Amino acid sequence: GAVVSQHPSRVICKSGTSVKIECRSLDFQATTMFWYRQFPKQSLMLMATSNEGSKATYEQGVEKDKFLINHASLTLSTLTVTSAHPEDSSFYICSARGGGGRVAGVNTQYFGPGTRLLVL
Amino acid sequence: GIQVEQSPPDLILQEGANSTLRCNFSDSVNNLQWFHQNPWGQLINLFYIPSGTKQNGRLSATTVATERYSLLYISSSQTTDSGVYFCAVGAGTASKLTFGTGTRLQVTL
Numbered sequence: 001g002a003v004v005s006q007h008p009s010r011v012i013c014k015s016g017t018s019v020k021i022e023c024r025s026l027d028f029q030a031t032t033m034f035w036y037r038q039f040p041k042q043s044l045m046l047m048a049t050s051n052e053g054s055k056a057t058y059e060q061g062v063e064k065d066k067f068l069i070n071h072a073s074l075t076l077s078t079l080t081v082t083s084a085h086p087e088d089s090s091f092y093i094c095s096a097r098g099g100g101g102r103v104a105g106v107n108t109q110y111f112g113p114g115t116r117l118l119v120l
Numbered sequence: 121g122i123q124v125e126q127s128p129p130d131l132i133l134q135e136g137a138n139s140t141l142r143c144n145f146s147d148s149v150n151n152l153q154w155f156h157q158n159p160w161g162q163l164i165n166l167f168y169i170p171s172g173t174k175q176n177g178r179l180s181a182t183t184v185a186t187e188r189y190s191l192l193y194i195s196s197s198q199t200t201d202s203g204v205y206f207c208a209v210g211a212g213t214a215s216k217l218t219f220g221t222g223t224r225l226q227v228t229l
Contacts, residue, residue, distance in 0.1 A: 002165075032215055038161075043206065044219045091161055097215050107151050107210070109217060111163035 001103040003027055004096050006112035013084055014120055020080045021115045023094030028104040029074035030096035035067075038091045038114075050077040084119045091116050122147045124209055124220035132226045133197050141192040141223045143207035151210030151217065152183050154192050158203045166192070166205075197227045 003026040013019050023033055031052045036044040048069050049057045056069035066088075068080040077096075081088055093114040098104025123146040133139055143152075154166040167174050167181040169190065174181055178197075183190040190207055204224050208217035 034216060036219075043222050044163075044208075046216055046218070049216055093161070093163065095163075105168055107215060108165065108168045109153065109208075109215075110165060111155070114161040116161075 001027055002098060002110045004094065004110050004112040006094055006115050008115060009113060010116045012118045012120065015085050016083055018080055018082045019084055019117060020078055021092055023077045023112050025075045025096040028098060028101060031074060031099065032097040033071060033077040034095045034109065035069065035079050036093045036095070038093060044093060081117065086119045089117055089119045122209060122211055122218050124207065124218055126207060126220040126223050128223060129221065130224045132228065135198060135227055135229055137197050138195045139197060141205055143190040143220050145188050145209050147211055149185065149209040149211045152190055153208050153217065154181055155206045155208065156203050157206060199227045199229065201225060202227050
């Protein structure tokens with residue numbers, strides 16, 4: 001139980017293009033999802049908190065116009081990297097917070113498999 | 121913000137050995153999770169343990185919230201235990217997690 005999927009798993013794009021990453025909770029509903037970024041051999045850094053039906057909350061230093069987040073349903077959040085540049089190349093990971101039901105524990109975050117983005 | 125430090129940063133074990141990983145945090149927390157990140161990057165939930173002790177097979181964890189630390193015990197380690205272990209903590213009403221610096225574990229034959 002408590003499965004979170006991400007798509008795509010890997011993407012290579014040209015500088016200046018936009019890339020959309022999807023995060024889905026497959027067997028539970030998540031009013032809150034989170035987006036993280038991880039550089040090689042480093043820890044995870046929270047980028048933003050995504051709340052269903054409302055605007056995302058961004059961490060300090062994260063450009064909201066560059067990293068667009070939409071949480072249109074209780075099982076789907078999307079992150080769009082707009083006008084991507086080589087420095088945006090990273091491993092992007094989403095998580096979904098459980099609501100305390102049978103599948104997903106309350107306040108427990110469950111992580112997707114991540115998306116490797118390479119901007120050329 | 122809250123600071124989370126893990127030790128040791130790197131650990132090499134022979135298969136069958138036991139180990140203890142430590143997570144120190146700088147403020148009171150109401151959420152603490154341990155994760156294993158496998159070589160493909162997937163984070164696997166190990167424990168949700170803001171306080172107390174839990175066991176799951178060869179793994180167990182203890183959090184002493186009043187002293188601001190948590191320990192993860194791995195017994196009879198296997199090569200599949202290799203990867204990076206993270207603790208992550210949350211505080212207050214916000215549900216977000218702050219990740220620790222990680223412990224990179226390599227289990228050899």
